[in-house]
Amino acid sequence: MFTILQIVLFIVLCVTAGFLAYKGYLRVYKNIMLGKSEDLSGDSSERLKNMLLIAFGQKKMFKNITPAVLHLLIYVGFVITQIELIEVFIDGLTGSHRIVFHAVKDIPALRFLYVFTISSIEVMSVFVFIATVAFLCRRWILKVPRLNKPELKGFPVMDATIILVSEIYLLACIFSMNTADMALHNGEYGFFVSNLLMPAFAGFGETALHVFERTGWWGHMLGVLALLVYLPYSKHLHILLAFPNTYFGRLQPKGYISNMPEITKEIKLMMDPSAVPPPVDANAAPVKFGAKDVFDLTWKNLLDAYTCTECGRCTAACPANQTGKLLSPRKIMMDTRDRMEEVGRIKAANNGVWIDDGKSLIENNYITVEELRACTTCNACVEECPIMISPLEIIVELRRNLVMEESNAPAEWNGMFTAMENNGAPWQFSQQDRLNWKNG
Amino acid sequence: MQVKTYAEYASTGETPEVLFWVGCAGSFDQRAQKVTRSFVKILNHLNIRFAVLGTEESCTGDPAKRAGNEFVFQMLALQNIEVMNTYGVKRIVTTCPHCFNILKNEYPSLGGNYEVIHHSTFLQKLIDEGRIKITDTATFKGKKITYHDSCYLGRANEIYEAPRKVLEELDAELVEMKSCRTKGLCCGAGGAQMFKEDEKGTKRINIARTEEALETNAQIVAAACPFCNTMITDGVKSKEKQQDVKVFDIAELLAAGQGLETISL
The missing domain is CATH 3.40.50 (Rossmann fold)
Incomplete structure (x- = not known):
């Protein structure tokens, strides 16, 4: 009876979490699809290689060795713990206890493999624990500069801490579960780390050990389900989105900025005196240059924003940020994501219909003109990002809107544009003097 | 200083080995003009038959594009491409990384397809070929x-x-x-x-x-x-x-x- 109740409870929790998670991830997907379409198909072998090297292999993390090693420990630990989770899940569904162990315990080779696997998970978990504590120290005690910038105030810093603390919580659950289970079965399983921890549980009776074991089991399961639901609201979503984001990452040299075909068309008409302009479709939506809001960015730009885990390597490398300017590439990504969420909420509240809230991604507590102006397009942020996010693409799109739609440019730039148009140079020199250097 | 323009080459029916894209800074900025002359001295010393566009060269459009003014960029780019394609330009060397980047990466989709080389790579190749003697x-x-x-x-x-x-x-x-x-x-x-x-x-x-x-x-x-x-x-x-x-x-x-x-x- 008690077992049946546990199974029912387990299934109810899984279904509820699955439903909530589905809604959360669907929200993220819909928000990304607010962006303009862009065809990024093709080049699949190169893209796959990028994904394997950069997301799976964490290649770009290793530019910065200390966090790279700590991050790798947590990553490997997280991935291999999923193996134990399979057994936890089957046990939950069937009401069994360590079903895999009992299936293989009389076959020496498989029993060895099982014990070896769980022991490896335990050993990795110890490393994960050390790495997680180290990350908490870097954030809260060492106060690594890039983890203590103004754009992280409020929810972002809490989000980061929630993730790290829940990792420690999950580890505590695993060890409580395994060690109590070992103590209950006189160490029969032979798991490496819990074997060492067993003396700590020596003073407890059978009932207490059962409570520890069950608390660990349920605690772990609930923790995993809670994280699954929380993930689409957290910067931690990078553990999933890093893969598509590196797959769809730019393949061109970093110096490349896309040309706008709609403008090419106009200029070709201008340059060709015999050209006949195509008939104007009165119903067509007016062409908008650059991006003013998330709708005007591409879905890849928006995927970038959701993929960002706010590590701040971009901001630490940004020459403008280093010299005290307002620009922070990380904030560009965070503001883009926050605006996307806001737009998504408005749409969701109106049955999927967008009702203009009179705001946009520029100003309105999002990205300011001052920030956009400070960018030197040096690509340091793009180079630094471990998962191929480009804050620069968004900056250029927003600059295009400011300059071409709003005529909002500093006076010096307007002078420069005029000079370029009139005499083919950013300065006021006559084109006829272009060869004068040879007389020097 | 011996410098021939593409127009001068074309008038004698000759084809230069490479177009030297001087750029606005190299043309007008006094400090950068010196760099232009030093590079030309090396080219002339090695008898490399290069041409410049001279008064037919315009800004590549780089600062406008990066400031957000795609109109000005494309206006200049399409003009430059027309000039270069008329002359049948194949190879370009430039002393400016901004010109290099935009000519190499952003001109192709506008119809300007050239082999674009920055002078650092160009000089390195000359060194590798043993043509430069210190x-x-x-x-x-x-x-x-x-x-x-x-x-x-x-x-x-x-x-x-x-x-x-x-x-x-x-x-x-x-x-x-x-x-x-x-x-x-x-x-x-x-x-x-x-x-x-x-x-x-x-x-x-x-x-x-x-x-x-x-x-x-x-x-x-x-x-x-x-x-x-x-x-x-x-x-x-x-x-x-x-x-x-x-x-x-x-x-x-x-x-x-x-x-x-x-x-x-």
């Missing part, structure tokens, strides 16, 4: 040179080694700044910053970069970009170090090494 070793003996990575060469196009190879030819010690190669700190000029005042901040970017250069105790800061050259020269001046530290383009240094140019250190 005759003046006295100038650089015992001197330290630090190379400043241009963003548009380095991160933008992953050219890190060519300019260093050029400098290694000289009999000097090559030292690196705190941030170099992929981590190279911008001079502050890119993205059309060259043409406007800085935003409010605690320091100018060129000062931050100059400080890194000065920390190396190098007597020479080598640049491969006219804008970096200006920015760091300004930085050195504002640190009042212009007597001890000089900023040169790699072409000027290589010309000096060949005895084609005298530079004062």
Whole structure:
């Protein structure tokens, strides 16, 4: 009876979490699809290689060795713990206890493999624990500069801490579960780390050990389900989105900025005196240059924003940020994501219909003109990002809107544009003097 | 100084080996004009048949594009492409990383397909072919040179080694700044910053970069970009170090090494 109740409870929790998670991830997907379409198909072998090297292999993390090693420990630990989770899940569904162990315990080779696997998970978990504590120290005690910038105030810093603390919580659950289970079965399983921890549980009776074991089991399961639901609201979503984001990452040299075909068309008409302009479709939506809001960015730009885990390597490398300017590439990504969420909420509240809230991604507590102006397009942020996010693409799109739609440019730039148009140079020199250097 | 334009070549029915894209800085900025002349001295010394567009050359449109003005960029780009395609240009060499980047990466989809080479790579190839002979070793003996990575060469196009190879030819010690190669700190000029005042901040970017250069105790800061050259020269001046530290383009240094140019250190 008690077992049946546990199974029912387990299934109810899984279904509820699955439903909530589905809604959360669907929200993220819909928000990304607010962006303009862009065809990024093709080049699949190169893209796959990028994904394997950069997301799976964490290649770009290793530019910065200390966090790279700590991050790798947590990553490997997280991935291999999923193996134990399979057994936890089957046990939950069937009401069994360590079903895999009992299936293989009389076959020496498989029993060895099982014990070896769980022991490896335990050993990795110890490393994960050390790495997680180290990350908490870097954030809260060492106060690594890039983890203590103004754009992280409020929810972002809490989000980061929630993730790290829940990792420690999950580890505590695993060890409580395994060690109590070992103590209950006189160490029969032979798991490496819990074997060492067993003396700590020596003073407890059978009932207490059962409570520890069950608390660990349920605690772990609930923790995993809670994280699954929380993930689409957290910067931690990078553990999933890093893969598509590196797959769809730019393949061109970093110096490349896309040309706008709609403008090419106009200029070709201008340059060709015999050209006949195509008939104007009165119903067509007016062409908008650059991006003013998330709708005007591409879905890849928006995927970038959701993929960002706010590590701040971009901001630490940004020459403008280093010299005290307002620009922070990380904030560009965070503001883009926050605006996307806001737009998504408005749409969701109106049955999927967008009702203009009179705001946009520029100003309105999002990205300011001052920030956009400070960018030197040096690509340091793009180079630094471990998962191929480009804050620069968004900056250029927003600059295009400011300059071409709003005529909002500093006076010096307007002078420069005029000079370029009139005499083919950013300065006021006559084109006829272009060869004068040879007389020097 | 012997310089022929594409128009002059075309009038005699000849085809030059390469188009030297001078760029606006190289054409008009007094400091960059010197770099242009040094590079031409090397080309002439090696009897390389190059042509310039002269008065038919316009700005590539780089600062407008990066400021957000795609109209001005494409207007200039389409004009330049028309001129170059009329002459049947195949290869371009340029001393400006901004021109190099935009000609190489952004002109093709507008109809301008050329082999585009930055002068650092061009000079490195000449060195590899054994065509460049260093005759003046006295100038650089015992001197330290630090190379400043241009963003548009380095991160933008992953050219890190060519300019260093050029400098290694000289009999000097090559030292690196705190941030170099992929981590190279911008001079502050890119993205059309060259043409406007800085935003409010605690320091100018060129000062931050100059400080890194000065920390190396190098007597020479080598640049491969006219804008970096200006920015760091300004930085050195504002640190009042212009007597001890000089900023040169790699072409000027290589010309000096060949005895084609005298530079004062």
